[in-house]
Amino acid sequence: MAERRPPKRHPRTTAVHGGTRRSRYGEVSEAIFLTQGFVYDSAEAAAGRFEALGEDEFIYARYGNPTTATFEERLAAIEGTEDGFATASGMAAVSGALMSMLKAGDRVVSSRALFGSCLYVLEEVLRRYGVEVAFVDGTDLDQWREAVTPGTKAVFFEAVANPTLEVIDIAAVAGIAHAAGALVLVDNVFATPVFSDAVAQGADVVIYSATKHIDGQGRALGGAILGTEAFVRGTAEPFLKHTGGAMSPFTSWIMLKGLETMDLRVRAQAAGAERIARALEGHPALRRCIHPALSSHPQHALAARQMEGASTLVSLDLAGGRAAAFAFLDALEIPLISNNLGDAKSIITHPATTTHQRLTDAQRGVLGITDGFVRLSVGLEDADELIDDLVGALDSAGSRRVAAE
Numbered sequence: 001m002a003e004r005r006p007p008k009r010h011p012r013t014t015a016v017h018g019g020t021r022r023s024r025y026g027e028v029s030e031a032i033f034l035t036q037g038f039v040y041d042s043a044e045a046a047a048g049r050f051e052a053l054g055e056d057e058f059i060y061a062r063y064g065n066p067t068t069a070t071f072e073e074r075l076a077a078i079e080g081t082e083d084g085f086a087t088a089s090g091m092a093a094v095s096g097a098l099m100s101m102l103k104a105g106d107r108v109v110s111s112r113a114l115f116g117s118c119l120y121v122l123e124e125v126l127r128r129y130g131v132e133v134a135f136v137d138g139t140d141l142d143q144w145r146e147a148v149t150p151g152t153k154a155v156f157f158e159a160v161a162n163p164t165l166e167v168i169d170i171a172a173v174a175g176i177a178h179a180a181g182a183l184v185l186v187d188n189v190f191a192t193p194v195f196s197d198a199v200a201q202g203a204d205v206v207i208y209s210a211t212k213h214i215d216g217q218g219r220a221l222g223g224a225i226l227g228t229e230a231f232v233r234g235t236a237e238p239f240l241k242h243t244g245g246a247m248s249p250f251t252s253w254i255m256l257k258g259l260e261t262m263d264l265r266v267r268a269q270a271a272g273a274e275r276i277a278r279a280l281e282g283h284p285a286l287r288r289c290i291h292p293a294l295s296s297h298p299q300h301a302l303a304a305r306q307m308e309g310a311s312t313l314v315s316l317d318l319a320g321g322r323a324a325a326f327a328f329l330d331a332l333e334i335p336l337i338s339n340n341l342g343d344a345k346s347i348i349t350h351p352a353t354t355t356h357q358r359l360t361d362a363q364r365g366v367l368g369i370t371d372g373f374v375r376l377s378v379g380l381e382d383a384d385e386l387i388d389d390l391v392g393a394l395d396s397a398g399s400r401r402v403a404a405e
């Protein structure tokens with residue numbers, strides 16, 4: 001069978017054309033192969049395909065599907081990895097990547113600043129199966145050096161943490177991990193495929209929730225595991241295809257359409273987020289305004305070096321605590337109170353009572369998720385109109401606190 005190695009193109013070109021499998025009808029928009037199964041010409045052919053799958057052959061959608069394969073190939077080409085496996089959600093990707101490679105007695109070192117469900121998988125699930133999990137402050141390289149002992153199997157971290165926007169030095173942590181023989185798994189959701197070059201910086205496996213910037217329009221759940229062919233096909237796929245975390249072909253089509261506009265959306269949303277962060281920084285109702293493009297961000301220099309752009313998110317810490325945060329959210333007219341992110345619509349959430357509610361007060365305290373903390377995902381609305389709305393709501397939330405004192 002002929003090699004189907006496409007030429008390497010710019011990510012923006014790849015995002016529109018990569019991986020395309022055109023049917024005999026010559027459709028322009030990618031076909032949705034909404035089929036769970038595939039027909040064989042003979043019993044012999046079925047037996048042969050189960051014995052060894054040829055290039056671009058499929059047997060069951062839990063294992064693979066042409067629309068899903070198009071999405072996997074396109075995203076892997078954008079990311080610069082050999083291969084990819086698409087999953088039903090970002091968490092299926094996180095749990096699948098970790099559980100497929102680990103067994104009882106293995107050691108994992110993880111950054112502590114994680115999305116609530118990621119923390120659950122590491123802290124509760126992996127430990128229940130006998131995996132030793134150590135947590136470090138991901139921004140402190142000395143803690144990584146101490147925790148990543150020889151024989152450590154994997155390190156895991158969010159390159160930009162949800163919701164604190166801490167930035168982790170991928171190259172430095174990868175250096176420490178590789179010296180100990182550990183695989184580097186990076187949850188790159190906040191960094192986005194547009195801004196991050198995690199593989200070039202030493203990541204072995206990159207994980208996305210496609211629900212966020214890849215769909216970018218709040219329609220479907222999805223995820224992906226990207227890495228070497230050996231990891232994706234040899235380690236992750238056998239686990240995922242038998243445990244059932246496959247992406248639906250319809251979702252794969254939604255995600256393909258999302259990839260076509262992802263670069264434009266992410267750059268526009270990040271530009272809006274940066275303008276908003278600069279406009280809000282120093283507002284009297286705020287204790288902190290967090291965005292990696294601000295020079296006040298603790299990893300500002302690292303973010304500028306490591307990523308092509310900063311973030312579509314802005315996090316705020318309101319001095320008036322939970323009452324002020326709730327008053328601020330309720331006073332906003334444009335951003336929606338919801339907990340997705342990376343959407344075309346601006347979305348605001350109060351992590352302490354939603355996405356990170358499961359954590360103890362002490363855990364939230366260590367991470368800096370105070371009662372006044374809010375996470376704003378900036379959408380595609382007019383930035384000036386958003387700034388007016390945000391400043392007005394902060395003014396009223398701030399004065400309410402003063403009135404209550």
Ligand SMILES: *Cc1c(COP(=O)(O)O)cnc(C)c1O
Nearest residue numbers: 089090091115162189209211222
């Ligand atoms: C949302 C998110 C996930 C999980 O993705 P789902 O698609 O919701 O399962 C994982 N990691 C990070 C950093 C996220 O923000």
